Amino acid sequence: MTDSLPAGRPADGGEPPGGLPPTGSAPDAPAPAVGRGGRRRDQAIALGWLVAIWVLLWGDLSWGNVLAGLVLGVAVLLFFPLPPVTFGGRLRPGALLVLAVTFAGELVTASLHVAAVAVRPGYRPRGAVIAVPLRVRTDLNLALTAEVISLVPGTLILEVDRDRGVLYVHVLDVRGPEDLTAGRERTLAVERRIVRAVGSPAEVRQLDFEPADRRDHP
Numbered sequence: 328m329t330d331s332l333p334a335g336r337p338a339d340g341g342e343p344p345g346g347l348p349p350t351g352s353a354p355d356a357p358a359p360a361v362g363r364g365g366r367r368r369d370q371a372i373a374l375g376w377l378v379a380i381w382v383l384l385w386g387d388l389s390w391g392n393v394l395a396g397l398v399l400g401v402a403v404l405l406f407f408p409l410p411p412v413t414f415g416g417r418l419r420p421g422a423l424l425v426l427a428v429t430f431a432g433e434l435v436t437a438s439l440h441v442a443a444v445a446v447r448p449g450y451r452p453r454g455a456v457i458a459v460p461l462r463v464r465t466d467l468n469l470a471l472t473a474e475v476i477s478l479v480p481g482t483l484i485l486e487v488d489r490d491r492g493v494l495y496v497h498v499l500d501v502r503g504p505e506d507l508t509a510g511r512e513r514t515l516a517v518e519r520r521i522v523r524a525v526g527s528p529a530e531v532r533q534l535d536f537e538p539a540d541r542r543d544h545p
Contacts, residue, residue: 440481453501463492
């Protein structure tokens with residue numbers, strides 16, 4: 328079972344009619360200049376995320392895994408440089424705690440659900456691919472939201488449309504349209520918690536808007 332692409336998306340991959348971004352998103356605005364100190368800070372943050380992802384993938388917090396993650400992270404940043412992603416947000420300890428606690432709870436509940444599906448005799452779960460347009464279309468928000476979604480059992484990011492700010496999410500055990508709606512709402516809830524934890528005040532205000540694709544094509 329595969330959910331349809333966002334309404335209004337032409338087959339040739341062009342922009343949907345009337346799909347203007349919400350006020351303040353400015354996805355095509357030029358990135359601000361970043362000094363040497365800013366680049367080093369951004370690289371250090373990226374290296375920290377790469378090490379954390381490496382440890383999470385192995386599921387074992389040890390000095391060996393941390394050291395291997397550091398070596399691989401440095402190699403990735405040196406040999407496969409990505410476009411600079413600047414951090415212009417604000418760290419909010421309370422919202423960060425909510426994000427961490429909620430993420431831990433979702434890991435437990437999703438793991439139990441996937442385990443129950445796996446051991447259920449004769450049951451063949453149906454999957455679906457849903458398109459979720461985000462409200463904050465920065466590279467950092469796309470990356471963080473996609474990573475958190477992929478780490479939760481039962482959901483996986485298949486594709487990221489960077490230009491339109493859309494995540495294509497594969498969800499497990501879909502029984503009806505209500506499960507598709509719930510999958511979209513979970514993804515947007517993850518985005519909301521991430522933006523409230525590390526986003527700028529302007530990005531937090533964008534959470535009050537519906538994604539452009541959903542406003543223009545209800």
